[in-house]
Amino acid sequence: MFFASDNWAGASQPIMDALARHNDGYSPAYGGDPLTDQITQKFRDIFETDCDVWMVATGTAANALSLSCATGPGGAVFCHKEAHIRVDECGAPEFLSSGARMWGLEGRHCKLTPDSIKNGFEEIPQGVVHHGMANAISLSQATEAGTAYSVKEIEAMSDLAKSRELALHMDGARFANALVSLDCTPAEMTWKAGVDMLSFGATKNGAWAAEAVVFFNKQLGKNFEYRRKRAGHLFSKMRFAAAQFDGYFKDDHWLANARHANTMASNLIAGIQKSKKAQLAWDSQSNEVFVYLPTDLAAKLETAGAAFHEWPENTLAEEDKPQDGFGLYRLVCSYRTTDQDVDQFLDFLKD
Known part of the structure; x- marks a missing residue:
């Protein structure tokens, strides 16, 4: 992941x-x-x-x-x-x-x-x-x-x-x-x-x-x-x-790579929107996804091998800051991201 x-x-x-x-x-x-x-x-x-x-x-x-x-x-x-x-x-x-x-x-x-x-x-x-x-x-x-x-x-x-x-x-x-x-x-x-x-x-x-x-x-x-x-x-x-x-x-290899990365990001977004544990921060128009996660869940994901980046809260507009107990995290997909990567991550978001 x-x-x-x-x-x-x-x-x-x-x-x-x-x-x-x-x-x-x-x-x-x-x-x-x-x-x-x-x-x-x-x-x-x-x-x-x-x-x-x-x-x-x-x-x-x-x-x-x-x-x-x-x-x-x-x-x-x-x-x-x-x-x-x-x-x-x-x-x-x-x-x-x-x-x-x-x-x-x-x-x-x-x-x-x-x-x-x-x-x-x-x-x-x-x-x-x-x-x-x-x-x-x-x-x-x-x-x-x-x-x-x-x-x-x-x-x-x-x-x-x-x-x-x-x-x-x-x-x-x-x-x-x-x-x-x-x-x-x-x-x-x-x-x-x-x-x-x-x-x-x-x-x-x-x-x-x-x-x-x-x-x-x-x-x-x-x-x-x-x-x-x-x-x-x-x-x-x-x-x-x-x-x-x-x-x-x-x-057109460059376009195929970009489409794949964007599709993987879209699949992440679809799964996040179905989850009760996570919340999409805002819509994405590329291969980057921003999501609010409970900090304890984020820690479990990292322990399980997920690699992602916590976004600094002090850079955000007031209306975009996460609520208590949550953090804002960036997920970036690439041409090498697989359906398995996405599914494995989303499994952690299921009830």
């Missing part, structure tokens, strides 16, 4: 096969190989536009380096107060952007709203040098709470960004999970809705270590290759990063 994180799952077989397939012989280093060119074109085909694509090893690098392209002296990035770039990246976005602040804003279930952004505009007004200068808005898709921004919500954020000439960034660590949940195209969920740059994650969805920065606004990323090199993320054997994406995209 492994629900701690989708990072716990290993690489999927098609990706491992692709790594082996592209291992023979010699190929130019540092991205000068034919496979890297092919994968760049594959990204352009998937997103239906002439975007620039740069591969890196980690989501932290993808986020920090892309945001560094949008920020300047005294810069700030509006994001949710629980966004990964603000809470879980050890200050890398600030460091690699030469000090830009990740300006945390409120929003229930880790989603920014137009009102959140307008509050940010009031906190960092234009032309007041003492407060700094807002440069970007960053959205997590799917969010840290398992929710997702609809295409219309992304468009609304884009309109607000454009009203202040801010770049719109998307942290897509779980991009595929949000995409299949919304049942739209990659283009519709990104540049057609006004997204300027995307951190495209594959690692959580079956890759070994494969992330990419995609610039739909190519002017923003004109010097990105130098930032990537300086940060130590220019692979010498770039073909192995590209090989992972080759296996990831082949026969």
Whole structure:
């Protein structure tokens, strides 16, 4: 019963096969190989536009380096107060952007709203040098709470960004999970809705270590290759990063993985909703499920081998905090989650 994180799952077989397939012989280093060119074109085909694509090893690098392209002296990035770039990246976005602040804003279930952004505009007004200068808005898709921004919500954020000439960034660590949940195209969920740059994650969805920065606004990323090199993320054997994406995209493997993980999460939700011992905290639009459990039951589950994460209560809105004797727990499904994992967990919730 492994629900701690989708990072716990290993690489999927098609990706491992692709790594082996592209291992023979010699190929130019540092991205000068034919496979890297092919994968760049594959990204352009998937997103239906002439975007620039740069591969890196980690989501932290993808986020920090892309945001560094949008920020300047005294810069700030509006994001949710629980966004990964603000809470879980050890200050890398600030460091690699030469000090830009990740300006945390409120929003229930880790989603920014137009009102959140307008509050940010009031906190960092234009032309007041003492407060700094807002440069970007960053959205997590799917969010840290398992929710997702609809295409219309992304468009609304884009309109607000454009009203202040801010770049719109998307942290897509779980991009595929949000995409299949919304049942739209990659283009519709990104540049057609006004997204300027995307951190495209594959690692959580079956890759070994494969992330990419995609610039739909190519002017923003004109010097990105130098930032990537300086940060130590220019692979010498770039073909192995590209090989992972080759296996990831082949026969829509990436979408199949995401659909499976989301389905397992939906099955968990269905079982939780039938239980009298547990309560669904809020609806999920990805592979993450948040549930209220009695703390003694959570302890029994862990003793039985279940792995999951207790969510910090101090990050929650008052209406989302668990009642006495209960805790809020996050369950994350992956492409490797099985029906047996789900059924075994739900058995503990039966009367």
